[in-house]
Amino acid sequence: MTKKFNFDVTATDGRARTGVITTSRGDIRTPAFMPVGTAATVKAMLPESVRATGADILLGNTYHLMLRPTAERIARLGGLHRFMNWERPILTDSGGFQVMSLAGLRKLTEEGVTFKSHIDGSRHALTPERSVEIQALLGSDIVMAFDECTPYPADEATARRSMELSMRWARRSRDAFGDRPGHALFGIQQGSIYRDQRAESAEKLREIGFDGYAVGGLAVGEGQEMMFSVLDYAPEMLPADKPRYLMGVGKPDDIVGAVERGIDMMDCVLPSRSGRTGQAFTRFGVVNIRNARHQDDPRPLDEQCTCPACRNYSRAYLHHVNRAQEIIASMLLTWHNLHYFQELMQGLRDAIAEGRLAGFVADFHALRAGGDIDPL
Numbered sequence: 047m048t049k050k051f052n053f054d055v056t057a058t059d060g061r062a063r064t065g066v067i068t069t070s071r072g073d074i075r076t077p078a079f080m081p082v083g084t085a086a087t088v089k090a091m092l093p094e095s096v097r098a099t100g101a102d103i104l105l106g107n108t109y110h111l112m113l114r115p116t117a118e119r120i121a122r123l124g125g126l127h128r129f130m131n132w133e134r135p136i137l138t139d140s141g142g143f144q145v146m147s148l149a150g151l152r153k154l155t156e157e158g159v160t161f162k163s164h165i166d167g168s169r170h171a172l173t174p175e176r177s178v179e180i181q182a183l184l185g186s187d188i189v190m191a192f193d194e195c196t197p198y199p200a201d202e203a204t205a206r207r208s209m210e211l212s213m214r215w216a217r218r219s220r221d222a223f224g225d226r227p228g229h230a231l232f233g234i235q236q237g238s239i240y241r242d243q244r245a246e247s248a249e250k251l252r253e254i255g256f257d258g259y260a261v262g263g264l265a266v267g268e269g270q271e272m273m274f275s276v277l278d279y280a281p282e283m284l285p286a287d288k289p290r291y292l293m294g295v296g297k298p299d300d301i302v303g304a305v306e307r308g309i310d311m312m313d314c315v316l317p318s319r320s321g322r323t324g325q326a327f328t329r330f331g332v333v334n335i336r337n338a339r340h341q342d343d344p345r346p347l348d349e350q351c352t353c354p355a356c357r358n359y360s361r362a363y364l365h366h367v368n369r370a371q372e373i374i375a376s377m378l379l380t381w382h383n384l385h386y387f388q389e390l391m392q393g394l395r396d397a398i399a400e401g402r403l404a405g406f407v408a409d410f411h412a413l414r415a416g417g418d419i420d421p422l
């Protein structure tokens with residue numbers, strides 16, 4: 047039986063919420079961090095390993111998958127879950143953001159966007175209807191409405207034109223999605239840094255009606271202070287009984303600040319991408335394992351971490367395999383980073399449930415302010 051898409055807030059602490067999103071492919075504990083599986087893989091990780099870090103849901107990228115191996119091929123092969131061996135929930139983005147950041151020769155009209163593939167230069171089009179169709183072919187559990195991610199900075203008139211276009215596209219996305227029991231469609235609030243436009247966008251999305259709502263157009267270069275100032279009001283303009291998703295966030299302190307401001311879901315390539323460049327996230331901040339100070343250090347990255355990289359390997363080993371460009375370096379550091387992010391989310395969920403979020407956040411910042419353990 048197909049389970050209905052549902053969201054239950056089980057506890058709040060200030061503006062922060064914890065709860066459970068129910069889908070036909072399993073529950074998503076919120077606040078949730080979604081690892082990014084761009085090309086039908088979270089790079090350097092087996093899907094069962096991603097699950098072992100505590101992830102309930104992955105994000106897939108419509109832009110990448112439509113170009114290679116194509117949505118039609120994935121559909122013929124049984125859908126994205128079977129194709130990539132991940133049976134739990136998948137959220138797909140609409141492709142809009144990556145068309146604007148990766149593709150060549152883009153042309154934006156009322157109808158949609160035409161562009162050239164960054165892989166082979168072939169020409170493609172994305173419209174609200176086509177984006178929703180692709181996401182349905184992939185079998186995505188949470189489909190994102192097609193929008194224009196307003197660039198930053200944008201003056202008021204530019205932001206307004208962009209927001210109004212996205213709201214017309216939101217309506218078209220809703221119409222194209224139709225009625226698909228067990229699947230959800232999320233609308234995306236735009237309006238840049240302008241409070242009245244954010245309110246208007248939220249109102250338009252409410253009128254159309256979605257299963258969840260994203261705060262769009264942030265984490266695009268505005269900086270943490272500006273992002274938080276928008277998050278001080280934007281999430282509360284969206285329906286309280288639906289999940290609120292902040293796209294493309296972020297660093298651990300961005301995540302903590304967003305959760306404090308009422309965000310339920312986030313995604314970012316940071317833990318996996320950083321894992322491939324020798325950057326590890328720990329309770330004490332960022333460790334660059336390439337640094338020579340680690341080459342004789344027999345201690346784990348973080349003695350309290352229970353991930354395989356920390357249980358079984360020294361900083362000296364991680365330094366060595368990174369310097370030697372061994373594949374295991376990416377595997378171990380990605381695992382550690384994803385584990386750290388998921389543990390942070392569990393800590394936030396527990397703290398909200400127990401009404402002690404302020405203390406948790408104070409400890410989080412204090413530990414990081416102290417920096418990494420001293421060199422030997």
Ligand SMILES: [Zn+2]
Nearest residue numbers: 351353356382
């Ligand atoms: Zn670890």
